[in-house]
Amino acid sequence: MRTVTTVPELKAVRGAGGAGTVGFVPTMGALHEGHLSLIRAARASTDVVVASIFVNPLQFGPDEDFDAYPRNEEEDLELSRREGVDIVFLPGVDEIYPEGDSTTISAGELGMVLEGEDRPGHFDGVCTVVGKLFNIVDPDVAFFGQKDAQQVAVVKRMVRDLRFDIEIGVGPTVREDDGLALSSRNRYLTEDERRRATALYEALRLGAELIDRQDLEATEKNMWDLMSERGLLPSYARVVDPDTFVPASPDGSKLLVVAAKLGRTRLIDNLLIEE
Amino acid sequence: MRTVTTVPELKAVRGAGGAGTVGFVPTMGALHEGHLSLIRAARASTDVVVASIFVNPLQFGPDEDFDAYPRNEEEDLELSRREGVDIVFLPGVDEIYPEGDSTTISAGELGMVLEGEDRPGHFDGVCTVVGKLFNIVDPDVAFFGQKDAQQVAVVKRMVRDLRFDIEIGVGPTVREDDGLALSSRNRYLTEDERRRATALYEALRLGAELIDRQDLEATEKNMWDLMSERGLLPSYARVVDPDTFVPASPDGSKLLVVAAKLGRTRLIDNLLIEE
Numbered sequence: 007m008r009t010v011t012t013v014p015e016l017k018a019v020r021g022a023g024g025a026g027t028v029g030f031v032p033t034m035g036a037l038h039e040g041h042l043s044l045i046r047a048a049r050a051s052t053d054v055v056v057a058s059i060f061v062n063p064l065q066f067g068p069d070e071d072f073d074a075y076p077r078n079e080e081e082d083l084e085l086s087r088r089e090g091v092d093i094v095f096l097p098g099v100d101e102i103y104p105e106g107d108s109t110t111i112s113a114g115e116l117g118m119v120l121e122g123e124d125r126p127g128h129f130d131g132v133c134t135v136v137g138k139l140f141n142i143v144d145p146d147v148a149f150f151g152q153k154d155a156q157q158v159a160v161v162k163r164m165v166r167d168l169r170f171d172i173e174i175g176v177g178p179t180v181r182e183d184d185g186l187a188l189s190s191r192n193r194y195l196t197e198d199e200r201r202r203a204t205a206l207y208e209a210l211r212l213g214a215e216l217i218d219r220q221d222l223e224a225t226e227k228n229m230w231d232l233m234s235e236r237g238l239l240p241s242y243a244r245v246v247d248p249d250t251f252v253p254a255s256p257d258g259s260k261l262l263v264v265a266a267k268l269g270r271t272r273l274i275d276n277l278l279i280e281e
Numbered sequence: 282m283r284t285v286t287t288v289p290e291l292k293a294v295r296g297a298g299g300a301g302t303v304g305f306v307p308t309m310g311a312l313h314e315g316h317l318s319l320i321r322a323a324r325a326s327t328d329v330v331v332a333s334i335f336v337n338p339l340q341f342g343p344d345e346d347f348d349a350y351p352r353n354e355e356e357d358l359e360l361s362r363r364e365g366v367d368i369v370f371l372p373g374v375d376e377i378y379p380e381g382d383s384t385t386i387s388a389g390e391l392g393m394v395l396e397g398e399d400r401p402g403h404f405d406g407v408c409t410v411v412g413k414l415f416n417i418v419d420p421d422v423a424f425f426g427q428k429d430a431q432q433v434a435v436v437k438r439m440v441r442d443l444r445f446d447i448e449i450g451v452g453p454t455v456r457e458d459d460g461l462a463l464s465s466r467n468r469y470l471t472e473d474e475r476r477r478a479t480a481l482y483e484a485l486r487l488g489a490e491l492i493d494r495q496d497l498e499a500t501e502k503n504m505w506d507l508m509s510e511r512g513l514l515p516s517y518a519r520v521v522d523p524d525t526f527v528p529a530s531p532d533g534s535k536l537l538v539v540a541a542k543l544g545r546t547r548l549i550d551n552l553l554i555e556e
Contacts, residue, residue: 109386110389111385112384114383144446168384168412
């Protein structure tokens with residue numbers, strides 16, 4: 007495994023990889039089984055696996071947890087090595103956003119609802135860093151986790167709109183035994199919050215059970231109430247179209263999405279119901 | 282010469298071009314000697330020359346001349362053929378902005394001053410279409426005219442920031458015998474306006490003559506006044522840094538930029554003074 011920190015090094019090492027296909031797993035580090043499952047998917051389907059570890063300041067709001075976001079470089083590198091990553095790209099902030107950097111990519115309407123409404127500018131930060139990384143790494147396939155469903159939709163939209171010649175692979179959400187979706191932010195939870203955090207997934211399962219028997223608004227209210235009753239502070243509980251994130255139509259695929267705060271920690275989860 | 286109208290066709294024809302270098306000249310059609318000089322520069326330095334002809338709605342403001350913008354497809358194709366273009370990409374608006382398209386690229390601060398201030402959203406429209414075309418055509422070198430100096434700066438900034446692996450070639454401004462910079466919009470001018478339109482270049486030459494003898498503000502005022510006295514309605518007359526478009530520093534390269542309206546036609550011009 008090669009670990010590189012600059013764009014020219016990355017390009018040199020990637021270029022030396024020859025004519026094989028390149029799979030790319032962009033991460034913010036603090037790797038967990040969710041990330042590792044994406045690395046395994048890349049390993050299984052492409053010749054050269056590149057992972058990036060970069061906590062992207064542009065996708066954090068001014069009051070968010072950029073400084074506190076878990077960083078564990080040594081363990082991340084060890085896990086990457088163990089999973090057979092060929093190249094780890096570990097740039098500093100100045101390598102991605104050098105002095106004078108000013109061009110950004112905007113997700114448009116899709117990036118302004120739900121997560122985008124709660125986190126203004128978040129998806130523009132995601133698009134900008136992913137667009138840069140796509141041009142730097144030049145992969146054939148890039149892998150993202152379904153856990154961040156709106157991010158998946160935004161990145162797919164960007165690839166289609168800006169005509170990146172890159173396939174997007176989506177890995178299923180990896181969960182703890184009790185249903186909690188893996189997230190680097192789960193480390194923030196107190197013991198009590200950790201117990202109650204299962205309410206997000208329980209709300210989704212309740213929604214999936216009720217959705218055929220009642221209208222969407224009633225289902226959304228049931229999901230919201232379940233989280234609320236467990237002492238969570240819901241941000242949203244919605245049933246949306248999985249590509250556009252507008253309210254789901256009765257006869258298409260439906261994505262149930264929830265977000266809630268437990269103390270100072272904000273968690274999200276989702277469940278896809280395909281038609 | 283192959284003329285193609287869809288992205289898949291373009292990719293197929295471009296891919297069939299083999300391993301040679303690709304030069305790309307993006308245009309809005311209504312080709313004049315300025316465009317042709319860029320095509321010749323591409324022809325002289327790369328193996329395969331791709332030109333695009335696309336009047337990009339996204340870079341026109343709601344009160345601007347999108348509908349009136351000169352379109353002359355047959356003549357453009359004939360000129361392209363004569364100059365040895367290999368592939369002309371002539372997409373419809375729906376091919377570049379299909380239903381649901383929403384991702385945009387923003388130039389940031391650099392796109393908000395001068396031309397960007399007079400034409401809000403103009404450079405975001407430029408970045409978005411150029412970013413798409415770069416990903417579609419995948420050129421080694423792309424050619425732009427110095428006549429649109431701020432566009433050159435914005436595109437170079439975008440290439441650097443988003444890490445496109447593309448070199449930007451800049452062709453000198455081509456002028457009529459009396460100094461008027463070639464522009465597709467010159468066709469809008471009445472006979473009287475055409476005579477007075479030389480005031481832009483005269484203002485620039487006056488500025489270049491005076492700049493070492495007085496401060497920037499005085500030079501800017503002299504350029505403004507010359508245009509104004511000739512009956513033009515100046516938008517700006519400035520001396521800026523050629524890369525950042527902030528006010529030029531006394532000991533660096535200086536770009537003199539002017540914009541003015543003659544009747545309903547808005548023209549721009551510039552002159553670079555290198556240190």
